[in-house]
Amino acid sequence: MKKILMGNHAASWGVKLSRVKMIAAYPITPQTHIVEELSEMCGDGRLDAKFLKVESEHSAMASVIASETAGVRSFTASSSNGLALMHELLHWAAGARLPIVMVNVNRALSPGWNIWADQGDSLAQRDTGWIQIYAEDNQEVLDSVIQGYRISEQVNLPVMICYDAFLLSHTYEPVDIPNQETVDEWLPPFEPENFLDPDNPKAFYGLVMPDNYMELRYRLQQAHEKAKTVITEVGQSFGNHFGRSYDILETIHCEDAETILITSSSITSPARLLIEKQRKEGRKIGLLKMRMFRPFPTEAVQQILRSKKKAVVIDRNCSWGKGGIFADEIKGAIANLTDAPQVYSFIAGLGGKSITPALIEDIVNQAEESNKPQPASVWMGLKPLN
Amino acid sequence: MSDEKPIIYQTLEEMPEYVISEGSMLWNKTGSWRYLRPRYLNRTPPCNQGCPAGNDVEGFIHLLEKGEPDRALQLILEENPLPAVCGRVCYHPCESACNRSHFDDPIAIHTLERIAGDQALPPMPTEQTRPASGKTVAIIGSGPSGLTAAYHLARMGHQPTVYEALAEPGGLLRYGIPEYRLPKVILKREIDHIISQGVEIICNQKVGSNIPWSDLEPFDSVYLSLGVHQTRQLGIPAENADGVLTGLDFLHSISCGHSPDLGENTIIIGGGNSAIDSARCAVRLGSRVLVFYHRSRREMPAFAEEVSEALKEGVNINFLTQPVKILTENNRVTGIQLRSTKLGSPDESGRRRPEPIPNSEFSVNADTIIKAIGETGDIDWLPPEIQRKNGRIAINMFGQTSQKNIFAGGDVALSEHNVAIAIGSGKTAACAIDAFLHDVDFEAVHAELTIGEKGTISVSRYLKQGEAHKKQLESGKVVSFEELNLNYFKKTARQKIKTLDIVQRLGSFDEVNRGLSPESAKSEAKRCFHCGVCNQCDNCYIFCPDIAILKNSSDAKEYQINMDYCKGCGICINECPRAAMVMEEEQ
Numbered sequence: 001m002k003k004i005l006m007g008n009h010a011a012s013w014g015v016k017l018s019r020v021k022m023i024a025a026y027p028i029t030p031q032t033h034i035v036e037e038l039s040e041m042c043g044d045g046r047l048d049a050k051f052l053k054v055e056s057e058h059s060a061m062a063s064v065i066a067s068e069t070a071g072v073r074s075f076t077a078s079s080s081n082g083l084a085l086m087h088e089l090l091h092w093a094a095g096a097r098l099p100i101v102m103v104n105v106n107r108a109l110s111p112g113w114n115i116w117a118d119q120g121d122s123l124a125q126r127d128t129g130w131i132q133i134y135a136e137d138n139q140e141v142l143d144s145v146i147q148g149y150r151i152s153e154q155v156n157l158p159v160m161i162c163y164d165a166f167l168l169s170h171t172y173e174p175v176d177i178p179n180q181e182t183v184d185e186w187l188p189p190f191e192p193e194n195f196l197d198p199d200n201p202k203a204f205y206g207l208v209m210p211d212n213y214m215e216l217r218y219r220l221q222q223a224h225e226k227a228k229t230v231i232t233e234v235g236q237s238f239g240n241h242f243g244r245s246y247d248i249l250e251t252i253h254c255e256d257a258e259t260i261l262i263t264s265s266s267i268t269s270p271a272r273l274l275i276e277k278q279r280k281e282g283r284k285i286g287l288l289k290m291r292m293f294r295p296f297p298t299e300a301v302q303q304i305l306r307s308k309k310k311a312v313v314i315d316r317n318c319s320w321g322k323g324g325i326f327a328d329e330i331k332g333a334i335a336n337l338t339d340a341p342q343v344y345s346f347i348a349g350l351g352g353k354s355i356t357p358a359l360i361e362d363i364v365n366q367a368e369e370s371n372k373p374q375p376a377s378v379w380m381g382l383k384p385l386n
Numbered sequence: 387m388s389d390e391k392p393i394i395y396q397t398l399e400e401m402p403e404y405v406i407s408e409g410s411m412l413w414n415k416t417g418s419w420r421y422l423r424p425r426y427l428n429r430t431p432p433c434n435q436g437c438p439a440g441n442d443v444e445g446f447i448h449l450l451e452k453g454e455p456d457r458a459l460q461l462i463l464e465e466n467p468l469p470a471v472c473g474r475v476c477y478h479p480c481e482s483a484c485n486r487s488h489f490d491d492p493i494a495i496h497t498l499e500r501i502a503g504d505q506a507l508p509p510m511p512t513e514q515t516r517p518a519s520g521k522t523v524a525i526i527g528s529g530p531s532g533l534t535a536a537y538h539l540a541r542m543g544h545q546p547t548v549y550e551a552l553a554e555p556g557g558l559l560r561y562g563i564p565e566y567r568l569p570k571v572i573l574k575r576e577i578d579h580i581i582s583q584g585v586e587i588i589c590n591q592k593v594g595s596n597i598p599w600s601d602l603e604p605f606d607s608v609y610l611s612l613g614v615h616q617t618r619q620l621g622i623p624a625e626n627a628d629g630v631l632t633g634l635d636f637l638h639s640i641s642c643g644h645s646p647d648l649g650e651n652t653i654i655i656g657g658g659n660s661a662i663d664s665a666r667c668a669v670r671l672g673s674r675v676l677v678f679y680h681r682s683r684r685e686m687p688a689f690a691e692e693v694s695e696a697l698k699e700g701v702n703i704n705f706l707t708q709p710v711k712i713l714t715e716n717n718r719v720t721g722i723q724l725r726s727t728k729l730g731s732p733d734e735s736g737r738r739r740p741e742p743i744p745n746s747e748f749s750v751n752a753d754t755i756i757k758a759i760g761e762t763g764d765i766d767w768l769p770p771e772i773q774r775k776n777g778r779i780a781i782n783m784f785g786q787t788s789q790k791n792i793f794a795g796g797d798v799a800l801s802e803h804n805v806a807i808a809i810g811s812g813k814t815a816a817c818a819i820d821a822f823l824h825d826v827d828f829e830a831v832h833a834e835l836t837i838g839e840k841g842t843i844s845v846s847r848y849l850k851q852g853e854a855h856k857k858q859l860e861s862g863k864v865v866s867f868e869e870l871n872l873n874y875f876k877k878t879a880r881q882k883i884k885t886l887d888i889v890q891r892l893g894s895f896d897e898v899n900r901g902l903s904p905e906s907a908k909s910e911a912k913r914c915f916h917c918g919v920c921n922q923c924d925n926c927y928i929f930c931p932d933i934a935i936l937k938n939s940s941d942a943k944e945y946q947i948n949m950d951y952c953k954g955c956g957i958c959i960n961e962c963p964r965a966a967m968v969m970e971e972e973q
């Protein structure tokens with residue numbers, strides 16, 4: 001069934017089709033539509049789930065940690081400052097190895113108060129142990145939520161599905177909604193081996209002494225390593241079942257390219273147009289869409305960038321005092337390659353500033369015309385100095 | 387402590403994937419830490435105590451809320467045979483007692499009782515609760531008190547015979563309360579149900595007149611529920627002139643289907659229910675109505691709702707005015723002279739006494755004057771060995787007169803006159819008569835039967851049978867508003883009760899109050915706090931941090947507390963919205 005859905009409602013549909021049994025959430029723009037729609041689905045019986053209203057995002061995360069520990073498939077959604085408030089518990093959810101799926105609508109952190117697109121919120125949670133997937137369009141939002149449960153329940157890691165505020169959250173696009181039977185065939189019910197059960201009591205999350213803590217954390221890292229394969233397998237299996245395949249990343253015209261433009265989230269869509277245009281002009285350019293950020297697809301990125309001349313990374317985020325985070329991660333991934341390309345780092349579109357095809361073209365041209373990258377990320381689209 | 391030794395992991399492979407202990411903590415019986423112990427204790431809701439007829443109000447609301455009006459009716463019928471009547475004419479002291487009135491608005495209990503009483507008619511027969519005893523009881527008067535006593539005595543296995551002086555049973559319900567408040571068809575239905583329980587009602591037989599008192603001798607016991615039928619005199623000149631009626635005679639005449647010609651202007655003297663009933667009837671007959679009452683609105687004994695409905699219908703009420711003399715021409719009323727009063731010091735009823743203001747006399751024209759300043763019983767004919775007090779039959783708190791086999795109740799024996807109290811007195815008398823017939827000391831069991839602290843008794847507790855008995859309220863202590871956990875309730879408007887348009891009321895005796903639709907009634911029932919009574923809301927079960935509260939299945943009616951693990955933290959008590967649990971010191 002095709003419907004015209006805003007990104008947030010595409011997320012709600014993904015949750016409904018995943019037969020989530022427990023939703024705890026606190027409203028925050030631009031996420032609120034997701035849980036609002038879910039509360040209506042719970043209210044009118046379309047979704048057989050417990051909807052828990054809580055007093056903060058911290059409580060929302062605490063609640064889904066509890067319900068997942070009790071063996072119940074759970075969901076929450078947040079954004080920006082709300083996600084920041086969850087920080088402590090994000091570590092807990094991953095350390096507890098709970099397959100929670102959360103949607104984070106990427107929104108700038110304040111001050112100044114800003115509700116528009118910016119990846120600073122989720123990238124600030126980079127080291128909490130969550131899988132992070134960045135979706136490009138509303139169809140990918142819906143599909144990624146469903147895949148999120150299959151991935152997370154295979155590797156026992158929480159999954160954060162991220163997409164841009166307003167550019168996707170409030171924008172309507174045609175979305176193919178799979179029917180429930182098709183999803184049920186593909187996504188089995190959540191049946192964890194261990195869960196809180198009064199009839200079979202076990203203790204969870206107790207004190208771990210120095211002799212065992214590091215081993216458990218090694219397991220967490222191993223799970224991320226495994227997730228790289230699992231996310232690819234799940235994306236392919238999803239494609240076989242639903243007709244839309246996904247992978248940890250996507251390449252367009254990369255094989256013979258000399259310059260690779262690297263994007264994530266909704267920036268990829270205008271970048272696709274630009275690449276097609278420049279290819280027609282005979283330029284040897286390719287596009288790499290980063291879908292998975294954690295675990296970071298080091299091996300795949302190395303494979304693609306090996307022996308290329310230039311990698312041009314656009315970041316809608318900034319690690320303060322350093323620079324664009326995707327660019328930095330890519331530099332780290334290719335550091336030990338003998339034939340690594342130069343990495344050109346650009347920051348653009350913070351707090352919802354537009355990233356137009358023209359701006360992307362500027363970025364690519366600027367990189368191609370340079371001999372050597374600047375030591376720091378270059379900020380694009382700023383007002384003139386004077 | 388556990389005998390299990392800690393596990394030392396030697397390799398990564400044998401370690402669990404995440405932080406989990408495969409051993410349980412069941413060995414740690416945290417119940418040993420407890421010095422306070424929670425207990426489920428159903429307590430008396432204020433509405434139950436507030437009902438003079440002794441209805442299990444909370445209980446029937448619970449059943450209505452569950453969508454089981456049949457069982458709600460059954461539950462009421464265990465105590466009160468007249469729910470459709472009470473649901474219309476009772477002044478609902480239960481609602482004044484309702485804890486919800488401190489929160490938003492009280493539950494419309496009165497109307498919910500009416501809904502229960504009106505459905506599934508004729509009511510399903512309640513089982514006769516005891517085998518036939520062969521004992522006979524004569525009941526004089528078929529008003530609410532006599533009917534209630536007869537109903538319960540029949541269900542207790544005795545043979546009650548009710549003597550009614552008038553042509554039809556019901557007493558004041560039949561001949562005093564107008565059709566627009568209580569349709570005769572409703573009353574008849576409930577009386578028929580009472581008769582079906584094994585009650586014989588003999589009409590047109592006035593004991594002391596065409597039946598001599600000595601005819602009652604063969605009966606094992608007698609219940610006097612004569613009612614009060616004599617209107618007090620005004621004590622002013624010409625008060626029996628043509629065109630002066632008593633409220634009771636006027637209401638009687640209307641109840642018999644007559645439409646007395648009142649003329650253009652009718653004046654009513656009095657401020658009780660007969661005065662207001664008379665005024666509202668007179669308005670319906672097309673007369674212009676003025677009520678004169680010698681105190682202020684505060685002191686009026688008439689039900690406040692009746693007074694405000696009367697005002698809406700165009701009745702004019704003048705306070706602080708008392709009659710001086712009736713004005714006549716050829717012994718025919720032409721008007722009345724009155725004077726103003728002011729309120730002085732309180733009298734024995736606690737109400738401030740009206741004092742005449744000198745030289746404040748004035749006259750008003752009238753075609754009819756209706757006297758309705760209260761009624762007294764006609765008890766002069768009773769044998770002298772039955773003692774009297776203050777013009778009433780003297781009784782003890784169980785309704786027994788100075789003659790141990792003769793009991794009395796209702797208006798003829800009580801200072802406060804209303805239907806619910808009359809029903810309550812009929813119940814007390816039925817139990818006391820049953821105890822007397824079985825030679826049981828009623829005084830010894832009485833305390834266990836009282837609902838709350840006000841003395842209304844429960845028949846089902848007396849019989850130790852029926853639903854109300856099963857849900858025995860263990861503590862008579864009434865739940866106060868302060869004891870509730872209001873976090874679990876949200877403000878919800880009381881359902882609006884439909885009434886007949888004013889235009890439609892005038893010129894007709896159609897029922898004014900139209901009640902609630904079944905859907906609205908269910909919504910209204912859902913507002914009930916269920917003060918002090920566990921309704922399996924699961925809060926204790928959900929909140930117990932030790933999973934020490936158990937229920938066997940999702941439809942379990944009761945919870946158990948696993949004392950091995952209950953630490954006595956008190957969270958269950960705190961989270962119980964309705965104060966149906968108590969914490970007690972560990973012995």
